[in-house]
Amino acid sequence: MTAALADAAAAVLRGNDLGHLTVASPDLYPHQWSWDTAFVAVGISRLSVPRAVAEMTSLLAAQWPSGMIPHIVFDRPSAYFPGPERWRSELAIDPPALRTSGICQPPVHSVALACILQEGRRRGGSDRRTAEDFVAATLPGWLAWHRWLAESRDPEGHGLVEIHHSWESGMDNSPRWDFPYSRVVPGEMERFTRTDTRHVGEVRQRPTDEEYRRYIWLVDQMVAVRYDEEAIRKTIDFHVADVFFSALLALAAEIIGELAEEFGHRDDADEMLAVAARFRAGVAAAVDPETGLATDRDLRSGRLLHSATLSGFAPLISGADADVLARQRELLLGPDWCGHRELRHAVPPSTSPAAPQFDRRRYWRGPQWPVMTWLFSWAARRQGGAELAGRLREEALRQLGDLSFAEYYDPMSGQALGSRNQSWTAAAALDWMA
Ligand code: 9YW
Numbered sequence: 001m002t003a004a005l006a007d008a009a010a011a012v013l014r015g016n017d018l019g020h021l022t023v024a025s026p027d028l029y030p031h032q033w034s035w036d037t038a039f040v041a042v043g044i045s046r047l048s049v050p051r052a053v054a055e056m057t058s059l060l061a062a063q064w065p066s067g068m069i070p071h072i073v074f075d076r077p078s079a080y081f082p083g084p085e086r087w088r089s090e091l092a093i094d095p096p097a098l099r100t101s102g103i104c105q106p107p108v109h110s111v112a113l114a115c116i117l118q119e120g121r122r123r124g125g126s127d128r129r130t131a132e133d134f135v136a137a138t139l140p141g142w143l144a145w146h147r148w149l150a151e152s153r154d155p156e157g158h159g160l161v162e163i164h165h166s167w168e169s170g171m172d173n174s175p176r177w178d179f180p181y182s183r184v185v186p187g188e189m190e191r192f193t194r195t196d197t198r199h200v201g202e203v204r205q206r207p208t209d210e211e212y213r214r215y216i217w218l219v220d221q222m223v224a225v226r227y228d229e230e231a232i233r234k235t236i237d238f239h240v241a242d243v244f245f246s247a248l249l250a251l252a253a254e255i256i257g258e259l260a261e262e263f264g265h266r267d268d269a270d271e272m273l274a275v276a277a278r279f280r281a282g283v284a285a286a287v288d289p290e291t292g293l294a295t296d297r298d299l300r301s302g303r304l305l306h307s308a309t310l311s312g313f314a315p316l317i318s319g320a321d322a323d324v325l326a327r328q329r330e331l332l333l334g335p336d337w338c339g340h341r342e343l344r345h346a347v348p349p350s351t352s353p354a355a356p357q358f359d360r361r362r363y364w365r366g367p368q369w370p371v372m373t374w375l376f377s378w379a380a381r382r383q384g385g386a387e388l389a390g391r392l393r394e395e396a397l398r399q400l401g402d403l404s405f406a407e408y409y410d411p412m413s414g415q416a417l418g419s420r421n422q423s424w425t426a427a428a429a430l431d432w433m434a
Contacts, residue, residue, distance in 0.1 A: 006433040008403045010047055012426035013040070017051075021058040021075065025407065025419040028199040030080055032059060032073040034105040035170055036424050038112040039371050043427020045112075045119040046434040049127040052116050053134045056109070060141050062098045066229075067148030069109070070100035071167060081195040082219055092227040102219070102227045103168050106248040107149060109142060110255035111378065115431070117259075136263050143260065143268050146253050150275045152229050159282020160241040161249055162299060164232055165218045169242050169311075172215070173207040174350065174364040175357035176307045177240070180298050184237040186217035205361055205417050214238075240305070241297040243286045247314035250279035251379065254319075283318045292327045308336070308352035309364075310372060317379045329388050332376075338395075344414035345399040347373040347392060353411065360410050367408035367417055370396055374428035393432050400429050 016023045021032040022040050029036075037059045045052035062073040074084045075098065084099040092102065113135055120131025153161045163169055166177045194212055197203050207215075218238050225231035233239065257272030286294045288304075293312025296305040316328050333339050336354040338346040343353070350364045350372070351357055359365040377392040399409060405425040407418030 002397075002433060005397070005400060005403065005429055009043070009405065009426040009429040009433070012405050012421045013044060013047070013423060013430070015421060016423045016426075018076075020054055021073070022055060022423050024424070025422045028196060028407075028419040030076075030078040032062075032075065034059060034069050034071045034073075035108050038108040039374070039424040040427045041112040042115040043424075043430040045116045046430045049116060049120045049123060050130050052112075052119075053130055056112060056116070056134070057138070059109075060138055062096060062100050063141055063145065064092070064096045064100075065094045066152070067144035068104050068152075069107075069145050070096065071103050071105040072101040074099045074101075079195050081192060082216060086192070086216070086219060086223075088223050089227070091223060101167075102222055103165050104149075105168060105170050106245045107146060107252040108248060108375070109145070110252045110259065113142065113259060114255050135259060139256075139260065139263055139265065139268075142256055143265075143272070146249070146256050146272060146275065149249055150253070150278075154279075154282075157278065158241070159246065159278040159280075160243065160286065160297070161245045161279070162233075163238075163240055163242045163245060164222065164236045165215070165238055167215065169245055171244070171310070171350065171364040173211050173362070174307070174309050174311070175355065176296050176305060176309050176311055177238075178307075178357065179303065179305055180238050180240050180300070181211070181214050183300065184214045184217060186213050189213075189217055189220055192216055200418060202361070205363060207363060237300075239299040241286075241299055242311070243283055243294040243296050243314045244311035244317070246279045246286075247283045247294070247318035250276050250283060250318035251382075253279065280318045280320070283314045284320050284324065287315060287320075287324060292331050307357070308355035310348055310350055313348070313376070316376060316383065316385075319383045325383060325385065329380075329385060333388070333391070338392075340411075343411050345409075345411070346395045347399060348376060349411045350408070360412050361417060363408070363418070366411065368399070368411050369408045370400060370406075370428050371424040373399075374431065377432075396428070397432055400425070405429065 023030050024033045024036045041052040041055040087101045089100045089102050117131045120127045166172050221236050253272045254276035257269045261269035288295055294314040315324050336352045340353045347368050349368050351366045373392050373396040377389045380389040404416040404420050406416030407422040
């Protein structure tokens, strides 16, 4: 069974491999996505260190002159909507060399760098050299990415990252964003046709048409100001401080800081460790003492966005004081989350089954996403929670035993949902099996 799982996961990644990059999924997402790439590279490093390096290299090639790593790289024609014709990245004031989307996604890339380096060193020989040379050569690019986030997305230094589209959070239609989206009211806009719903059996597993209108409205708003960050901050209808993104930046900057130190960039290391500390503090301050969960904030209205979603567990990603971590671990394993009595597998649902917004089959509103389980498990190990890490891994591997490598799963029935043969799901399986 276990060998079969690893073999099947490797076959999924081979199937989605275009040679220099891996598409996020065969039909639904036929391009390279930013945070998918990082998770995928972690999995691929277990098969081939040079191939994992190539994966990260192709993403970095799409970096914007500002330092931003874009959320999608369009390297071939496809029917995916919104494609390059709607994003129009070539109109940016300082445009990228490749055709990409014009927003970003959470910075999990340094997690991949650390994993590739570790695997290269474990294997030794040319794999070690390939991994070390790669990190040494590309460190300036990754540093620029983290620096851009810290400066452009937190200009006042609050320790929280602001986002301008829920696609930037990676959790598109999470209940986290219901309030901010209730204030996004699209006006006249160019017509469009969704293509995503063609690739899933059941339309209700995807965001609604109304949500899509708002998503595209925001894209058009950014194009209208030619992706000028200052202008976007003033004009965009969706302007939110994302606590989960912030936690990932805290984690990522700490890792980049450690790498910078190791590779002899002392000043960069100090700078990145300070960024990590700033965002870790921002996340800690966003924890609601009553619920024990971290909260996002709507920056247009100033309102705190309470939601029982995965983002509440941001401190488990960023690291926090021992008492905060202990309370969060207890909550995560408790009856409103992994320990909910109706769950088929005890892994974190994207929204708590006890929450009124919980929808067991719709995208980020309830289903379990294996890649999120992997992220929480990896972070737990780093933050001294080996027991939690082990429990999540064990349950996740039971879930993945159906060999569908689904994008997400119905938490109650265990049924596979969304895309099948999703690259990051296969990558998580491969890493857990190694
Ligand atoms: C979309 C590729 C991406 C992920 C996101 C996820 C989904 C794209 O798929 O968004 O068109 O809905 O929400 O986190 O990176 O796997």
